[in-house]
Amino acid sequence: MSTSAPPPLDLNNIQGDILVGIAKKTETYYFFQIDSSRVNDFRKQLSQLVPLIYTSAKSQDDKKKIADRKRTDAGLLKIGGVNIVFSRKGLNLLGIKDNTGDTAFEAGMLAGAKDLHDNGTTTPDNKFDPDWIPAFKKQIHGLVLVSADSHQTVDESLRKVEQIFKVGTPNATIYQVLRLVGDVRPGNEAGHEHFGFLDGVSQPAVDGVDNHLPGQDVVRQGIILVGRQGDVTTTRPAWALDGSFLAFRYLPQLVPEFNAFLKANPVPGVLPPDFASDLAGARLVGRWKSGAPIDIAFAADNPTLGADKQNNDLFRYNFDFDQDIQSQARCPFAAHTRKTNPRADLDQFGGTELKRILRRGIQFGPELTAEEISLGRTQKDRGLLFAAYQSNIPNGFQFIQQSWANNVTFPPGKKDQKTGGTIQAGFDPIIGQAGPGLPRTMNGFDPKAQSTNLSLTAEWVLSKGGEYFFSPSLPTLKNVFALPADQREL
Incomplete structure (x- = not known):
């Protein structure tokens, strides 16, 4: 990455779930593989997805509209925010081989499962096999996140995404590996995770983006965004500017x-x-x-x-x-x-x-049943779809989990x-x-x-898999990850 100062921050260039967070009542995580025989077709189609991508500017505008609606009881604002992120394996398939400078992302979460102390077994050939659901042990090339006001809006947005990539046809360029659905808990439990505790209370504010509250930590933009002030890694490809790394964990x-x-x-x-x-x-x-x-x-x-x-x-x-x-x-x-x-x-x-992250996850699963309460035993899957953004996974999510949460010396x-x-x-x-x-x-x-x-x-919180992803800026998505315009007709 160039040592010259980056251009002024433009929230229209940054995917919406990173700095501001897309407002949502429900969210679907659509993990996919790219058909290796149709990579160029996928990259052509990616340019058609760009207009659907929700930006941080749009997310910020939505928050103002939601505040106005709450004052007037005007009802829910219709939101269908689409973002897309890619794993290291996904970037490799697209032909984007530059090292991002993030060792955790480059290796992938599966390779680091033992260091995270996930449950699992060691095979006879000394390989660690984590106790994850099978989907997260497969190759996952990317993830489409759809945040919305309702399941109906999610379905509408996902249909558009699948139409772009011709899902369900002989010419499909992507295949669904796993679909996870999260929902804000109902009634008075909204904003609370499934143990019942209010969540997201201590999110940091990003300098120059948020109006921070008294006592709220303010972090430099580069703690979350690659290439901005505060990003401690200097060996970045130019296209990584204003992207962010997403750590996703499936946590029943x-x-x-x-x-x-x-x-x-x-x-x-x-x-x-x-x-x-x-x-x-x-x-x-x-x-x-x-x-x-x-x-x-x-x-x-x-x-x-x-x-x-x-x-x-x-x-x-x-x-x-x-x-x-x-x-x-x-x-x-x-x-x-x-x-x-x-x-x-x-x-x-x-x-x-340097250790702060922006959490954008959501709860999944039903409320407790009377039988579960009576027996004191889980019978239905519920928990957290954990999602956190940072410019440096080893300094962010990995450090918090390994050096703080898992460390008895503290x-x-x-x-x-x-x-x-x-x-x-x-x-x-x-x-x-x-x-x-x-x-x-x-x-x-x-x-x-x-x-x-x-x-x-x-x-009481079980790790059942996950992956590290890179969320590119819109210019990078359009001009680097998507096939350049002069090659789309070839």
């Missing part, structure tokens, strides 16, 4: 089992039992279900605080071992929200900016001033993975006995 959740664990492991000495179990969940997650951070609301939930979008301005996990009450009494070091965004815990080491670089040893906080109880068959523990669960380990009897 064992909700009845998680709820049963909380019921069986209330915070000691707290009454009544139901409240003690709710407090247990809050200490594992780092927030109450309302979204209220336990670093502030450490004794009881505060729904008003949870609903306040500025509540991130009120806490930083200020780390002070001279005042032991300020260490884990309020919030365990291993709590999910603290593990994935340690805030002031890392201020003396340069902060967390916060990194900190010493226990009483013992002089490293702090052994344990695993992130929600997404931390120990590796196949290995136990997980955390401490800090009991605020009155912070060094006591809690055995995490199961993994």
Whole structure:
């Protein structure tokens, strides 16, 4: 990539799900393979897809329209946002062989499944076979994301995409490998993941794009976009400018089992039992279900605080071992929200900016049935379609999973001033993975006995596969990935 300054940022050039996020009630992930005998045809057709691509400018405009509609009760805005991304194998098939400078993307997620501590087995020839659904072990060349206000709108948009690529005809240039459908949860659960906790509370704002709230982290554009200020990788091809890397993970959740664990492991000495179990969940997650951070609301939930979008301005996990009450009494070091965004815990080491990601996932699956609640056992698939954008996967998603969530020594670089040893906080109880068959523990669960380990009897979030993708800018999609205009008629 050129060392000269890039042109001013133009949101019309950036796919819509990256910087702003496409507003959605439902979303379909359409994973595909390209017919290797029809690559040129696919590249010709790709130019026809470009006009359907939702841009960040369009997403930003939609957010304003949605805000206006909420004030006037005008109903849902019809949205059918299409984005497209490609794996390394997909780029290879298109003849785009340039190294992107991102080692995780170049290798693919399957190659790194063992390092992520996904469950699986090692074959006799010493190859790791993750416990993924079969589709993610196949070659996936690309992914079409369709975000919409309704399933009907998704179907309309997907029909247009399939018509462009002649899906279902003898001349089809792509084949569906897998289709996953996610939906915002209904009613009062909208915005909450399946364990019941408000999600997406601490997304960072991107400098020059978002109007950030007090306390909200602001990251440079290059933390998310390739080639912009803050992108620490300098060996990029010119066409990568204003693209972003997408980490996708298919994450079923064992909700009845998680709820049963909380019921069986209330915070000691707290009454009544139901409240003690709710407090247990809050200490594992780092927030109450309302979204209220336990670093502030450490004794009881505060729904008003949870609903306040500025509540991130009120806490930083200020780390002070001279005042032991300020260490884990309020919030365990291993709590999910603290593990994935340690805030002031890392201020003396340069902060967390390089590790921030923009999450754009959605929940999937039905609500709990009465039988599941009664038995305490999952019978229907539900969970999270995790999707996160960043300019550098090893610094972003991979680092958060491997070096924070899976790392029992946390916060990194900190010493226990009483013992002089490293702090052994344990695993992130929600997404931390120990590796196949290995136990997980955390401490800090009991605020009155912070060094006591809690055995995490199961993994309640299961990794069942995924892939790394590159989301190109619209100029790159049109002029590099699509067949150049002067070759389309040959």
